[in-house]
Amino acid sequence: MLIDILNIPLEVLECTDFSTRQLQLSVLRLDMIHPVISGNKIFKLHYYLQTAAAKKHERIITFGGAYSNHLSATAYACKLAGLKCIGIVRGDATAALSHTLQFCIQQGMQLQFISRQQYAEKETAAFIENLMQQHGPCTVIPEGGYGVEGANGAALIHTFINPGIYTHICIAAGTATTTAGILNGCNTETVVCVPALKGMTDIEKRIANCTNGPVKSKQLQIFYDYHFGGYAKKTPELIGFMNDVWQQHRLPTDFVYTAKMMFAITDKIKQGYFAPGSNILCLHTGGLQGNLSLPKATLLY
Ligand SMILES: *Cc1c(COP(=O)(O)O)cnc(C)c1O
Numbered sequence: 001m002l003i004d005i006l007n008i009p010l011e012v013l014e015c016t017d018f019s020t021r022q023l024q025l026s027v028l029r030l031d032m033i034h035p036v037i038s039g040n041k042i043f044k045l046h047y048y049l050q051t052a053a054a055k056k057h058e059r060i061i062t063f064g065g066a067y068s069n070h071l072s073a074t075a076y077a078c079k080l081a082g083l084k085c086i087g088i089v090r091g092d093a094t095a096a097l098s099h100t101l102q103f104c105i106q107q108g109m110q111l112q113f114i115s116r117q118q119y120a121e122k123e124t125a126a127f128i129e130n131l132m133q134q135h136g137p138c139t140v141i142p143e144g145g146y147g148v149e150g151a152n153g154a155a156l157i158h159t160f161i162n163p164g165i166y167t168h169i170c171i172a173a174g175t176a177t178t179t180a181g182i183l184n185g186c187n188t189e190t191v192v193c194v195p196a197l198k199g200m201t202d203i204e205k206r207i208a209n210c211t212n213g214p215v216k217s218k219q220l221q222i223f224y225d226y227h228f229g230g231y232a233k234k235t236p237e238l239i240g241f242m243n244d245v246w247q248q249h250r251l252p253t254d255f256v257y258t259a260k261m262m263f264a265i266t267d268k269i270k271q272g273y274f275a276p277g278s279n280i281l282c283l284h285t286g287g288l289q290g291n292l293s294l295p296k297a298t299l300l301y
Pocket of ligand 1 (some may be wrong): 039040172173174176177210254257258279285286287
Protein backbone atom coordinates (compact mmCIF):
# COMPACT_ATOMS: atom_id res chain seq x y z
CA MET A 1 0.00 0.00 0.00
CA LEU A 2 1.07 3.51 -0.80
CA ILE A 3 0.35 4.66 2.72
CA ASP A 4 0.48 2.47 5.80
CA ILE A 5 -2.94 1.52 7.03
CA LEU A 6 -2.71 0.14 10.52
CA ASN A 7 -6.28 0.05 11.64
CA ILE A 8 -9.45 1.69 10.53
CA PRO A 9 -11.94 3.03 13.08
CA LEU A 10 -15.14 1.06 13.39
CA GLU A 11 -18.10 2.90 14.86
CA VAL A 12 -21.30 1.35 16.15
CA LEU A 13 -24.20 3.76 15.66
CA GLU A 14 -26.43 3.85 18.72
CA CYS A 15 -30.08 4.49 17.97
CA THR A 16 -33.27 3.20 19.59
CA ASP A 17 -34.65 2.61 16.09
CA PHE A 18 -31.96 -0.03 15.63
CA SER A 19 -31.94 -1.57 19.10
CA THR A 20 -35.71 -2.04 19.28
CA ARG A 21 -35.44 -3.98 16.04
CA GLN A 22 -32.48 -5.96 17.42
CA LEU A 23 -30.17 -4.69 14.75
CA GLN A 24 -26.63 -3.53 14.94
CA LEU A 25 -25.37 -0.92 12.51
CA SER A 26 -21.67 -0.16 12.27
CA VAL A 27 -19.65 2.06 9.99
CA LEU A 28 -16.12 1.25 8.84
CA ARG A 29 -14.49 4.64 8.57
CA LEU A 30 -12.38 4.21 5.46
CA ASP A 31 -12.71 7.98 5.12
CA MET A 32 -10.34 8.34 8.06
CA ILE A 33 -7.43 6.59 6.34
CA HIS A 34 -6.32 9.81 4.75
CA PRO A 35 -8.01 13.14 3.96
CA VAL A 36 -7.43 12.85 0.21
CA ILE A 37 -6.82 9.30 -0.91
CA SER A 38 -9.41 8.20 1.53
CA GLY A 39 -12.09 5.64 1.38
CA ASN A 40 -12.14 3.13 -1.37
CA LYS A 41 -9.87 5.04 -3.74
CA ILE A 42 -6.54 4.08 -2.21
CA PHE A 43 -7.56 0.43 -2.44
CA LYS A 44 -8.82 0.67 -6.02
CA LEU A 45 -5.57 2.33 -7.12
CA HIS A 46 -3.29 -0.20 -5.46
CA TYR A 47 -2.83 -2.73 -8.27
CA TYR A 48 -2.82 -0.11 -11.01
CA LEU A 49 0.13 1.57 -9.28
CA GLN A 50 1.83 -1.81 -8.93
CA THR A 51 1.35 -2.41 -12.65
CA ALA A 52 2.90 0.98 -13.43
CA ALA A 53 5.89 0.11 -11.24
CA ALA A 54 6.26 -3.38 -12.75
CA LYS A 55 6.16 -1.99 -16.28
CA LYS A 56 8.45 0.87 -15.27
CA HIS A 57 5.96 3.39 -16.59
CA GLU A 58 6.70 6.95 -15.54
CA ARG A 59 3.21 8.16 -16.19
CA ILE A 60 -0.38 7.42 -15.32
CA ILE A 61 -3.31 8.58 -17.38
CA THR A 62 -6.81 8.56 -16.02
CA PHE A 63 -10.20 10.17 -16.52
CA GLY A 64 -12.88 11.98 -14.56
CA GLY A 65 -15.31 14.83 -14.21
CA ALA A 66 -14.66 18.18 -12.56
CA TYR A 67 -15.61 16.91 -9.09
CA SER A 68 -14.14 13.44 -9.33
CA ASN A 69 -12.85 11.90 -6.10
CA HIS A 70 -10.97 9.44 -8.28
CA LEU A 71 -9.03 12.22 -10.03
CA SER A 72 -7.99 13.92 -6.81
CA ALA A 73 -7.01 10.60 -5.22
CA THR A 74 -5.00 9.62 -8.30
CA ALA A 75 -3.26 12.99 -8.43
CA TYR A 76 -2.22 12.69 -4.81
CA ALA A 77 -1.23 9.02 -5.09
CA CYS A 78 0.97 9.76 -8.12
CA LYS A 79 2.70 12.55 -6.26
CA LEU A 80 3.47 10.15 -3.40
CA ALA A 81 4.60 7.43 -5.79
CA GLY A 82 6.76 9.82 -7.81
CA LEU A 83 4.79 9.26 -11.00
CA LYS A 84 3.75 11.82 -13.55
CA CYS A 85 0.06 11.89 -14.23
CA ILE A 86 -2.42 13.23 -16.69
CA GLY A 87 -6.07 13.72 -15.95
CA ILE A 88 -8.40 13.72 -18.92
CA VAL A 89 -11.35 15.83 -17.85
CA ARG A 90 -14.83 15.78 -19.29
CA GLY A 91 -15.98 19.18 -20.49
CA ASP A 92 -14.37 22.54 -21.19
CA ALA A 93 -11.91 24.26 -18.93
CA THR A 94 -14.09 26.82 -17.24
CA ALA A 95 -12.65 30.10 -16.01
CA ALA A 96 -13.25 28.98 -12.44
CA LEU A 97 -11.83 25.51 -11.98
CA SER A 98 -13.55 23.33 -9.42
CA HIS A 99 -11.92 22.87 -6.04
CA THR A 100 -11.17 19.28 -7.05
CA LEU A 101 -9.37 20.24 -10.25
CA GLN A 102 -7.40 22.98 -8.52
CA PHE A 103 -6.27 20.40 -6.03
CA CYS A 104 -5.25 18.03 -8.84
CA ILE A 105 -3.12 20.74 -10.44
CA GLN A 106 -1.49 21.51 -7.10
CA GLN A 107 -0.46 17.86 -6.84
CA GLY A 108 1.21 18.11 -10.23
CA MET A 109 -1.45 16.47 -12.35
CA GLN A 110 -1.55 17.75 -15.91
CA LEU A 111 -5.14 18.30 -17.01
CA GLN A 112 -6.41 17.84 -20.52
CA PHE A 113 -10.00 18.86 -21.23
CA ILE A 114 -12.01 17.06 -23.87
CA SER A 115 -15.57 17.45 -25.09
CA ARG A 116 -18.35 15.29 -23.73
CA GLN A 117 -18.55 13.64 -27.10
CA GLN A 118 -14.86 12.76 -27.13
CA TYR A 119 -15.15 11.69 -23.52
CA ALA A 120 -17.74 9.11 -24.45
CA GLU A 121 -15.10 7.51 -26.68
CA LYS A 122 -12.24 7.74 -24.22
CA GLU A 123 -11.91 4.00 -23.69
CA THR A 124 -11.78 3.02 -27.34
CA ALA A 125 -8.53 1.54 -28.63
CA ALA A 126 -8.11 4.46 -31.05
CA PHE A 127 -8.35 7.06 -28.31
CA ILE A 128 -5.88 5.25 -26.04
CA GLU A 129 -3.51 4.72 -28.96
CA ASN A 130 -3.57 8.44 -29.61
CA LEU A 131 -2.80 9.20 -25.96
CA MET A 132 0.17 6.83 -25.99
CA GLN A 133 1.48 8.54 -29.10
CA GLN A 134 1.22 11.92 -27.41
CA HIS A 135 2.66 10.91 -24.06
CA GLY A 136 4.69 7.75 -24.52
CA PRO A 137 4.22 4.48 -22.65
CA CYS A 138 1.97 4.89 -19.64
CA THR A 139 -0.45 3.04 -17.42
CA VAL A 140 -4.03 3.89 -18.24
CA ILE A 141 -6.45 3.68 -15.32
CA PRO A 142 -10.10 3.54 -16.43
CA GLU A 143 -12.47 6.14 -15.00
CA GLY A 144 -13.14 5.39 -11.35
CA GLY A 145 -10.55 2.60 -11.36
CA TYR A 146 -13.14 0.38 -13.00
CA GLY A 147 -11.84 -3.07 -13.88
CA VAL A 148 -10.39 -6.27 -12.46
CA GLU A 149 -7.36 -4.54 -10.93
CA GLY A 150 -9.60 -1.98 -9.25
CA ALA A 151 -11.89 -4.66 -7.85
CA ASN A 152 -8.97 -6.76 -6.63
CA GLY A 153 -7.70 -3.68 -4.86
CA ALA A 154 -11.10 -3.02 -3.31
CA ALA A 155 -11.18 -6.63 -2.09
CA LEU A 156 -8.22 -5.72 0.16
CA ILE A 157 -10.75 -3.79 2.29
CA HIS A 158 -11.73 -7.23 3.65
CA THR A 159 -8.43 -7.21 5.56
CA PHE A 160 -10.11 -4.68 7.83
CA ILE A 161 -13.46 -6.45 8.19
CA ASN A 162 -13.96 -9.06 10.86
CA PRO A 163 -14.93 -12.19 8.91
CA GLY A 164 -18.12 -14.04 9.72
CA ILE A 165 -19.76 -11.53 12.04
CA TYR A 166 -21.74 -9.34 9.65
CA THR A 167 -24.88 -10.32 7.82
CA HIS A 168 -24.70 -7.37 5.42
CA ILE A 169 -21.99 -5.13 4.00
CA CYS A 170 -23.39 -1.95 2.46
CA ILE A 171 -21.66 0.12 -0.20
CA ALA A 172 -22.46 3.15 -2.33
CA ALA A 173 -21.74 2.50 -6.00
CA GLY A 174 -20.47 4.68 -8.83
CA THR A 175 -18.72 2.31 -11.20
CA ALA A 176 -19.55 -0.71 -8.96
CA THR A 177 -15.86 -1.66 -8.83
CA THR A 178 -15.81 -1.54 -5.04
CA THR A 179 -19.02 -3.55 -4.85
CA ALA A 180 -17.41 -6.16 -7.12
CA GLY A 181 -14.30 -6.42 -4.98
CA ILE A 182 -16.21 -6.69 -1.73
CA LEU A 183 -18.62 -9.23 -3.19
CA ASN A 184 -15.76 -11.32 -4.57
CA GLY A 185 -14.10 -11.39 -1.17
CA CYS A 186 -17.27 -12.14 0.80
CA ASN A 187 -17.90 -15.41 2.44
CA THR A 188 -21.47 -15.48 3.77
CA GLU A 189 -22.35 -11.80 3.91
CA THR A 190 -24.93 -10.20 1.66
CA VAL A 191 -23.56 -7.19 -0.18
CA VAL A 192 -26.01 -4.30 -0.31
CA CYS A 193 -25.25 -1.95 -3.17
CA VAL A 194 -26.77 1.54 -3.36
CA PRO A 195 -26.14 3.15 -6.76
CA ALA A 196 -25.50 6.90 -6.64
CA LEU A 197 -26.65 7.16 -10.25
CA LYS A 198 -30.11 7.06 -11.71
CA GLY A 199 -30.99 4.16 -14.00
CA MET A 200 -27.86 2.16 -13.24
CA THR A 201 -29.28 -1.12 -14.40
CA ASP A 202 -26.04 -2.76 -15.49
CA ILE A 203 -24.51 -3.39 -12.08
CA GLU A 204 -24.34 -7.17 -12.46
CA LYS A 205 -22.69 -6.78 -15.84
CA ARG A 206 -20.23 -4.33 -14.37
CA ILE A 207 -19.43 -6.69 -11.53
CA ALA A 208 -18.90 -9.51 -14.05
CA ASN A 209 -16.48 -7.27 -15.98
CA CYS A 210 -14.51 -6.72 -12.78
CA THR A 211 -14.50 -10.36 -11.76
CA ASN A 212 -12.54 -13.41 -12.87
CA GLY A 213 -15.08 -16.16 -12.32
CA PRO A 214 -18.77 -16.31 -11.56
CA VAL A 215 -20.67 -13.42 -9.95
CA LYS A 216 -22.18 -14.30 -6.57
CA SER A 217 -25.54 -12.81 -7.56
CA LYS A 218 -27.42 -14.51 -4.73
CA GLN A 219 -25.38 -12.54 -2.23
CA LEU A 220 -26.07 -9.24 -3.94
CA GLN A 221 -28.93 -6.88 -3.10
CA ILE A 222 -29.33 -3.61 -4.98
CA PHE A 223 -31.46 -0.69 -3.77
CA TYR A 224 -32.11 1.40 -6.85
CA ASP A 225 -34.34 4.11 -5.43
CA TYR A 226 -31.92 6.25 -3.46
CA HIS A 227 -30.16 8.29 -6.13
CA PHE A 228 -32.03 11.51 -5.15
CA GLY A 229 -32.47 12.57 -8.76
CA GLY A 230 -29.20 11.28 -10.17
CA TYR A 231 -25.46 11.47 -9.86
CA ALA A 232 -24.33 14.35 -7.62
CA LYS A 233 -27.95 15.54 -7.34
CA LYS A 234 -29.30 16.36 -3.92
CA THR A 235 -32.53 17.35 -2.21
CA PRO A 236 -33.25 19.26 1.01
CA GLU A 237 -34.26 15.89 2.50
CA LEU A 238 -30.81 14.46 1.82
CA ILE A 239 -29.03 17.51 3.24
CA GLY A 240 -31.31 17.39 6.30
CA PHE A 241 -30.44 13.73 6.75
CA MET A 242 -26.71 14.47 6.54
CA ASN A 243 -27.02 17.10 9.25
CA ASP A 244 -29.09 14.74 11.44
CA VAL A 245 -26.51 11.98 11.11
CA TRP A 246 -23.83 14.46 12.05
CA GLN A 247 -25.74 15.69 15.09
CA GLN A 248 -26.70 12.24 16.30
CA HIS A 249 -23.56 10.29 15.56
CA ARG A 250 -20.86 12.81 14.65
CA LEU A 251 -20.60 10.97 11.37
CA PRO A 252 -19.76 13.15 8.36
CA THR A 253 -21.06 11.86 5.03
CA ASP A 254 -20.62 13.13 1.47
CA PHE A 255 -23.68 14.08 -0.54
CA VAL A 256 -22.70 12.18 -3.69
CA TYR A 257 -22.26 8.68 -2.29
CA THR A 258 -22.16 7.88 1.40
CA ALA A 259 -25.15 10.01 2.44
CA LYS A 260 -27.34 8.25 -0.14
CA MET A 261 -26.13 4.85 1.05
CA MET A 262 -26.72 5.67 4.72
CA PHE A 263 -30.14 7.11 3.90
CA ALA A 264 -31.05 3.93 2.01
CA ILE A 265 -29.95 1.64 4.83
CA THR A 266 -31.73 3.57 7.58
CA ASP A 267 -34.85 3.81 5.40
CA LYS A 268 -34.80 0.06 4.75
CA ILE A 269 -34.37 -0.54 8.47
CA LYS A 270 -37.51 1.53 9.12
CA GLN A 271 -39.34 -0.48 6.45
CA GLY A 272 -38.38 -3.71 8.23
CA TYR A 273 -36.20 -5.03 5.43
CA PHE A 274 -33.48 -6.29 7.78
CA ALA A 275 -34.44 -9.28 9.94
CA PRO A 276 -33.96 -9.00 13.71
CA GLY A 277 -30.46 -10.07 14.61
CA SER A 278 -28.94 -8.56 11.48
CA ASN A 279 -25.47 -7.15 11.95
CA ILE A 280 -25.03 -4.50 9.30
CA LEU A 281 -21.74 -2.96 8.26
CA CYS A 282 -21.72 0.20 6.16
CA LEU A 283 -18.51 1.16 4.40
CA HIS A 284 -17.73 4.86 4.63
CA THR A 285 -15.96 5.11 1.30
CA GLY A 286 -14.78 8.70 1.84
CA GLY A 287 -15.39 11.44 -0.70
CA LEU A 288 -15.78 14.20 1.84
CA GLN A 289 -13.79 16.62 -0.34
CA GLY A 290 -16.82 16.70 -2.63
CA ASN A 291 -18.81 18.59 0.03
CA LEU A 292 -16.60 21.61 -0.65
CA SER A 293 -18.69 22.21 -3.77
CA LEU A 294 -21.77 22.89 -1.61
CA PRO A 295 -22.63 26.47 -0.66
CA LYS A 296 -21.17 27.47 2.70
CA ALA A 297 -23.36 26.70 5.74
CA THR A 298 -25.27 23.95 3.93
CA LEU A 299 -23.77 21.45 6.32
CA LEU A 300 -23.14 21.68 10.06
CA TYR A 301 -19.66 20.21 9.56
C1 LIG B 1 -15.77 6.71 -5.92
C2 LIG B 1 -16.65 6.57 -4.75
C3 LIG B 1 -17.60 5.54 -4.65
C4 LIG B 1 -17.92 4.63 -5.78
O1 LIG B 1 -17.04 3.56 -5.90
P1 LIG B 1 -17.18 2.59 -7.16
O2 LIG B 1 -16.11 1.60 -6.94
O3 LIG B 1 -16.90 3.43 -8.39
O4 LIG B 1 -18.53 2.03 -7.20
C5 LIG B 1 -18.32 5.42 -3.48
N1 LIG B 1 -18.15 6.29 -2.47
C6 LIG B 1 -17.28 7.31 -2.55
C7 LIG B 1 -17.19 8.26 -1.42
C8 LIG B 1 -16.50 7.48 -3.69
O5 LIG B 1 -15.65 8.52 -3.75
